[in-house]
Amino acid sequence: MYKYKCLNPIAKIGLNKFNENFEVTDNVDDAEGILVRSAVMNDMEFSDKLLCIARAGAGVNNIPLDRCAEKGIVVFNTPGANANGVKEMVIAAMLLASRDIIGGVEWVKSNAGDPDIAKQAEKAKKKFAGTEIMGKKLGIIGLGAIGVRVANAAKQLGMDVYGYDPYLSVNAAWNLSSDVHHVTNLDDIFSKCDIITVHVPAMESTKGLIGQEAIAKMKKGVIILNLARDVLCDEEAVLAGLNSGKIRKYVTDFPNKTTAGHDNCIVIPHLGASTEESEDNCAVNAVMEMQDYLENGNISNSVNYPNVTMGVCTRPRIAIFHKNVANMITKFTKEFGDEGVNITDMMNKSKNDVAYTMMDFEEDIREETVKKLEAIDGVFRVRVVRQSL
Known part of the structure; x- marks a missing residue:
């Protein structure tokens, strides 16, 4: 079960899009996802559980993008919704x-x-x-x-x-x-x-x-x-x-x-996007982006990481957040090669100084392998994505 926290009121039409794998929490430190509109997050301390932040709107100057990137926290926005x-x-x-x-x-x-x-x-x-x-x-x-x-x-x-x-x-x-x-x-x-x-x-x-x-x-x-x-x-x-x-x-x-x-x-008192329709559209888009990322590892409309999609997660899948430097993929594949684990699909994209790599496998990933990946210089975070059943 994934937990999410709303820092601002989010339109019900959006929250109702969450499936049965999601539940709201009052404790931000328990949340794997945060939904936000205008609440200022720049000075917030983030729990190690936090995986993503979805801004129901376009502007993200209230979110510390670089700090989130270095912690492997994906920040989404909803361009065009308003x-x-x-x-x-x-x-x-x-x-x-x-x-x-x-x-x-x-x-x-x-x-x-x-x-x-x-x-x-x-x-x-x-x-x-x-x-x-x-x-x-x-x-x-x-x-x-x-x-x-x-x-x-x-x-x-x-x-x-x-x-x-x-x-x-x-x-x-x-x-x-x-x-x-x-x-x-x-x-x-x-x-x-x-x-x-x-x-x-x-x-x-x-x-x-x-x-x-x-x-x-x-x-x-x-x-x-x-x-x-x-x-x-x-x-x-x-x-x-x-x-x-x-x-x-x-x-x-x-x-x-x-x-x-x-x-x-x-x-005008900041009314540009203050319509029922805009707020509904932003809420729906933010929720769908968060749900697809948490369940499948797919990233769309992120402002601090590249857009990457590999469809519905039906096999063991791993996501690696890392610096955009040479030889990172070689280091990752070497670890799996040493373990004798076959990679069935892989995608890597970069955005400025950071990169995101997703891999699918025929068999489950050992915890020891995850720890080895986390120990590689330049890796911010390694996440094992739960399979959609």
Whole structure:
């Protein structure tokens, strides 16, 4: 029986996907799997029992990825599960920034007691006039699951769409409208587009991506949307652009003291993926990833280990977490050769500095062999996968 712990509320539709081999525990130290959304795990101590962490969402900055990798703890996320919810929020953000809908609604609230409000509204509405998004140039930085959906929806709304992503995947390329201009230089986005939206992960290379230098290249009156990660924009530089009139509106889904309440900032309380559908999709995907890994050793959508799958475990199977260095496979196979054990199937994949090797055998693996593998320099963890019966 595998035990799992939820650090945040996880949608029941996902938890119900666990089969009879799984049970919930209140003690995190007893858990072989942890399901998490936003709970901060960076300073947590992990039990030796813990095998995996599944993040019901895309961002994993609340999880210590390197430390987990060195302990042989696989960290999953659920890319694309909340993509439609965020896409719809981006479309809403464009409309809110282009037309002063919020200002108009607030005017109505403040004049709710005026018996002549209908007549006064006709006089006041010119203060809230805006522009349409049809025909405007939209620049999308990052054409992943969300960026591609935004691009296609914007094309349907009559926008002229420019997309930048030097790492565009084959799957994303297939799903992207052929009418989208795929540019290879960020300056084309900055200099040409009326609205710019950013959809890249938070990494050292992307922090402050929208900063003073980038803003200087933009059109006067540009609208900037950030529903990805707060650190992608240098918000002090954004405020300077707003104050100078270079930036017309800034929409962010990450409230903080810098932008909250500032003129021409539309600050949303992190609602991008907060829909019933997104939360359900994330929960289902996280549970299925965890279940397949714990029962079969298969890895999909991991952020700290490579994706590896060898199907349902019906034979003795072993999984080895190790450094991505030369001769590791030779050392593993030598141990089994010395034992006279035949390997029937094997797969090895690497990701940056770490690697994952799975092997199937005709006969059970001796505990002494496992200990020998664990003693090899560069091995983080050796796991005997339980067979699915």
